[in-house]
Amino acid sequence: MGFAHRGGPPVLTDVSVSVDAGESVALVGESGAGKSTLVRLLLGLGRPGSGRILFEGAGLSPRDQRFRRAVQPVFQDPYSSLDPRQRVDRIVSEPLRSLGLLPGRARRAEREHRVAEALHAVGLPGEAARRYPHEFSGGQRQRIAIARAIVCRPRILLADEPVSALDVSTRVRLIDLLARLREEHGLGMLVVSHDLAVVAALCRRVAVLERGRIVEQGDTAAVLGSPRHPYTRRLVAGVPRLPPRA
């Protein structure tokens, strides 16, 4: 697909990425490469200038109800992505309401059941439902955001820098959680990250975006282990390393 802002230069050119069930694919590239733009298009926050978004082989608009249920976002910042005035119960159940997935009768029981199921899946206790976001740590808040993303039992998560706001040990635990959800629920994931360590830990495939074009795509170990494109080599070489110990 391709995309440009009105009157502006192309931001995405001939970009093609696919994600299978149970597969996580990373999208890497420097700041301004177009990663967030691609995620926004996949969420229906803008239309591609050319090309199409296919879901299970069909050209579904991201605004289509089936697409919105199947493809859920997780954003970077667990501090700003959760409404501080709402209890976790309400935050996590929001997609069920906005997608009209709660039946008329037994609405409350169903909501409580689905919220408890989602909290359990992300490793939070059921009583978290009654509390507010500020009562949780950054890592726990990101778990709440993930619970909100999976409550409608989606097929694909779009995770834009899902762990970059967290400290390293919390990051590792969150990566483990995402890997487990992928395996247990067969969730597909498109993970935007500038952190190649996160990419290597979580994603079997990687697509490298440079100024709106995919310059290299393939098995993560192969692409990061022996990058072929000069841009990928620069990205790999740019990973900061600790100086050797004396």
Ligand SMILES: Nc1ncnc2c1ncn2[C@@H]1O[C@H](COP(=O)(O)OP(=O)(O)OP(=O)(O)O)[C@@H](O)[C@H]1O
């Ligand atoms: N509203 C806008 N109007 C015009 N140009 C824009 C707009 N938003 C983004 N751009 C441009 O589109 C390009 C891609 O931006 P995008 O945010 O998708 O990059 P990114 O890879 O996600 O970067 P980062 O890692 O910093 O988030 C950049 O050149 C940016 O300047």
